[in-house]
Amino acid sequence: MANMAQLSTAVYQQLRTLPTGCVTSYGQLALQAGYPGYARQVGAILRGLPHDSDLPWHRVLRADGRLPFTAGTTEFDEQKIRLLKEGIQVDGDRVSRRYFRSCAVS
């Protein structure tokens, strides 16, 4: 089990540290927040974010690098635009893995 209240808090805090130009996955985010195995709940949390939130929700993708929304939907376009605006190359409905959290030099 887990206290969802602090899970969301931990997730918010963790997400806040994700630098511009970097992306991560739901699973990684959950892990870094201290809740391994809670990827789905992370999704549920982001789903509940107000549309005008300051948090970089768009930097969270699936583990395989694809966007979580079906191509064509407004949500999909919104996220894609935000990513491109940060200089993250989006190829169709996915992003190259090198953008994943090791923004550090390679």
Add this chain to the structure above:
DNA sequence: ATTGTGACCCTTC
């Protein structure tokens, strides 16, 4: 108590 439902993930072909 059971069942279905996700902005999910991983291992194996």
Add this chain to the structure above:
DNA sequence: TGAAGGGCCACAA
């Protein structure tokens, strides 16, 4: 690369 199958966990009905 990509599909399939199974695992995962909180929540609502």
